[in-house]
Amino acid sequence: MSGILDNVRGNELRRQVSGLITGGANTFLLDMKEIKLIDSSGLGALISVMQIVQSANGKLFICSISEQVRMLFQLTKVDRIFQIFADQEEFNRQILATLEVDKKG
Template sequence: MKHMLTINGNHASVSLDGKIYAHDAGIIRDELLAAIEGGVTDISMELSRLEYIDSSGLGVLVTVHKRTLDKNGKLVLKGVQGMAAEILKRTRLDKVLHIE
């Protein structure tokens, strides 16, 4: 899995490529939670190149979603497609998370 995090003021952009498993999810979670604690309130995630996300990756999305809401911000998922979109639908997270 490859990822890139860019922070600009209170906004962070993240792009995720490949497959997210438990180890990768922990790294991403730690980076995003540190960004939120540092003042980031709005996060956009580009997922068009994401091939697969496991339950720990889904947990990161839920955690980041809740933390941004706590800061009066939001998490936006962009470009969700393929297996990642199917997993979000099957878990009904597509009803909870903001997907563009």
């Protein structure tokens, strides 16, 4: 994703995630390093995507948010419902390693 997360891009994100779930995916990492701005419909789309993923017993994570996006998340309190990582490396260390252990266990 890049640029502005708005209604058009939010709808596209919902379609992509729904298609991936249909294909069997259940763990998602949204890398937002290229997102400069999120409007209200984009924020609603993120929440909708989270609900789609959760209803399929999946998990959704976010990484690499800008300071402006972080402030929006804090103001709207959505930082409390998303698990946010500094970058993909932190996600890999904390989550993927845990998922691999769970598969082996």
